[in-house]
Amino acid sequence: MSNVNLKVDLNGLQLANPVTTASGTFGFGEEYKDYVDLNKLGAVMVKGTTLNPKQGNATPRIAETSSGMLNAIGLQNPGVDYFLKNILPETKQYDFKTIVNISGNTVEDYAKLASKLDESGVAALEINISCPNVKKGGLAFGTQPAMAAGVVEAVRQETDLPLITKLSPNVADITAIAEAVEDAGTDVISLINTLLGMKIDIQQQEPVLANKMGGLSGPAIKPVAVRMVYQVAQAVDVPLIGMGGISNAEDAVEFLLAGADAISIGTANFVNPEVSMEILAGIEDYLVENGYDSVEEIVGKAIK
Amino acid sequence: MSNVNLKVDLNGLQLANPVTTASGTFGFGEEYKDYVDLNKLGAVMVKGTTLNPKQGNATPRIAETSSGMLNAIGLQNPGVDYFLKNILPETKQYDFKTIVNISGNTVEDYAKLASKLDESGVAALEINISCPNVKKGGLAFGTQPAMAAGVVEAVRQETDLPLITKLSPNVADITAIAEAVEDAGTDVISLINTLLGMKIDIQQQEPVLANKMGGLSGPAIKPVAVRMVYQVAQAVDVPLIGMGGISNAEDAVEFLLAGADAISIGTANFVNPEVSMEILAGIEDYLVENGYDSVEEIVGKAIK
Amino acid sequence: MPERSIRNIVSQKEICPGHYQMVIDAPEIAAEAEMGQFLHLKWAAETNSDPLLRRPISFNEIDREHGQLIIVYRVIGRGTKLLSTLEAGDKIDLMGPLGTGFSIPEEKNNFLVVGGGMGIAPLLDLVENLLVADKEVTVLLGAEKKEQLLNLEQYQELNVNLKTATMDGSSGYQGFVTDLLADLTAIEYVYTCGPEVMMATVQEWAQENEIAGQASLEERMGCGTGACLSCVCKIKVETESGWEYQKTCTTGPIFALNEVIFDE
């Protein structure tokens, strides 16, 4: 262990280090206990949680693509009440911060979720605005600045927990959304969620996924994610959690240099279940080798 | 040679087969004469052409990413007059259709380009609306339906040549742009152009590309491209030319099944200069093996 | 407890066209693994990210004595193609042992094992264990043609009532392996692994004859740890809808046969 300070302060949300795991890719944390020293993780963003339990989509739910994968899980989850009663107590035995990723079809869904989670002892809420707004014709909340801001404001009213708003990359101007959710009171912005994609089975002549379309993640999307972090870092003042294709420490450092204060690991956990610990060690090595005393010092260094 | 009918009719633009090469990746065609029987290609979309010659961006202009590459060439080209005088006569010795990809910073630029090319004997124009609109603060024409339509209308007034409008994928709703350019009179839609991305050199702590950001292409983006073709095919009636990561015949068939009437090969030409001929042969094989008589029969088959 | 480690390949050989047997040196895993469990595999080259995901492959045999894991697989796409290029001495990156294993109900004596296609491979270890437990075993194996009846010679050496079925008639009965179910009597318990339609037919037969059993399922997998929810299958439960999605990677791949809902 070096003397490098790995601590991260995300607008009041304190993490032991910048390494977190992305929602939907790390379960509730415990699923990885055989591979990872969970106590060493900065935070775990748990699976997208909804008001009521959800069965999710039919299978196949995933498809492999070049250096990436598509998923259409359909937010299968046991619902917020079950989470609070049965899962949260389990995760509390570990040192990592539990951040609950919340999803809704209406602004009211998000507000109710926030109020239920408010005093539960979770570390923060991550608002997933990639969900379709059923009241507005299914257009994702995250594609319109005003709609995105509406969700954040509604959640803000229900809780004093640190709020992380997770942006969808399927937009023309990511900075417009980022500015809107900053104004609406988010404490942190995380980005990016998956790119909407599709794969067709040429023998069956139909989409591979039962849901037809799915979210593209993995190394393939990293350049888009780095670009968006770089743009958003210059547009807002709130801290950022960067993600999208991070597979090793070099990738993680790339996001820090682009302006992310912390990073999140998604698909790479599937490829190598031990990757989060390797990335944590690798970030530290990079800092030591290059003579830095803290993670902070390299955040946004590539922005000129 | 089988009896399969490979001919493609794109709203009046007749191609011998559905295989074309994407703008900026195949020069003016002649660059590949040692590797490809150019007479067998359906069409060549030549390098993005502007009113005046352009030097383009500083180097490095490309960077490799996972299953993809970033480019920021900056539209280096000799200008439309030079093209008409020195290059077009050369390309006319081949059987392929020459389609000129036009780029401008104002609507007037596009209109002037169209009028200069109108009677030149080129087969069609491909309007690249991914360029920044200098009059509207640099926002790309292709990100706003009204702006995109404006370009197409202006070009339509100057020429009776078949018009192909090439869509940018950096939008929230690709169908809105597609519908707008269809209404504005485009004959064909081609998609997708590159996704905006970035790569950072962690030793230099700065972007790899001199231009900082660049366009992501190659297999990495194929799922996004297939999804957009699938969506646009259901939203408009004009024929589509699909592209984005096509590297082999299976990929090409995927685009045809998703609703593309023809396909275009970009980055894959760099990886394998002979790939266009392999794809042409592979599409034919697929049709024969599956008992089809023409390409047409499989267009859009995956849409249910 | 499952682990992730990089192991040595002891041998790899093509056992019939397009089908490979790989032997991996991994004493700790062999000591712990149970029949029916699986490995989540990746070729160990660290330099590229395509293909990206691991591939799940069941144990064919667990050789505790030599500390070796034996898998048998068919080349389907890019991943298994890459696996097949590995040679003795090369490294392989694995997670395992994963999932639930087959269990043998002590009180039953007369067992049936039905395997089809690649589903034959994961059953060999089970059959050997049934014999060790002194059970009567009937084995039905089906495939397109004789050479695809994997491990046939090994099955023939075992003290079981073995019947085969091939679509081209090159071994045993010509037709579906499930056609052979009609002739069976006295079976008390059934195990099955293979194509869904085959397992669905076995399930129907088992229900008609009130026979319990276990099935080994396959679903596309991401994590292999229970985190991603990609690998779910429909399992009957006593809720309103009558079923729920359960994870093939952790709750499965072995499920009670009568609880599985085979769609289509």
Next chain:
Amino acid sequence: MPERSIRNIVSQKEICPGHYQMVIDAPEIAAEAEMGQFLHLKWAAETNSDPLLRRPISFNEIDREHGQLIIVYRVIGRGTKLLSTLEAGDKIDLMGPLGTGFSIPEEKNNFLVVGGGMGIAPLLDLVENLLVADKEVTVLLGAEKKEQLLNLEQYQELNVNLKTATMDGSSGYQGFVTDLLADLTAIEYVYTCGPEVMMATVQEWAQENEIAGQASLEERMGCGTGACLSCVCKIKVETESGWEYQKTCTTGPIFALNEVIFDE
């Protein structure tokens, strides 16, 4: 005419830490290739798309007699790392011969060749050709340390005036190879290949001494055919701006030394 083909690797060996020499069997290309030209290479595995692009590597020697191409390269990143794992008998996918070659002006007699780092490799064939053409040749080679003076033994066997410079003093002069330029007299023509700063210094010296020459440039390449415009370098021309971007892959990689604009 350049071609794309898949060829056999005759041999591959590590000639000093991190530096490899590969011999490729390609008689047609050897017959046609010129010193200074290059190959655009890809490992021949068709199953994956990462890393995606080809890698440009110059000829080290063109062995027309045996129909073989010899390249020498340093492992930098993922692509060259993958190349280094190939073995005799493996396949390699290549495009070539690409680009312009070095030319030897007949009327000159006294030649200088300055190579630095990896830039030493592409010059060996040139030096051999100069000797065949009966020229006086001075060779200056620079590197970090002695073991990185590639082909040193081969250069030593040639009838040239050879001087070396290393940063750690392990061979010849301790310091920059360009420091050795000061002592030279009577040079009529110069060739250079190596790091940009080195070539820029050679250019300055050549201009001061009114000596013409040629430089071999490196730029990131996409196509290798002149289509993508990724590989451009700044070349002086008589236009308003005084320069234009020219393609390293087709107009180069060999350019007239005085026409190159070395930025930074």
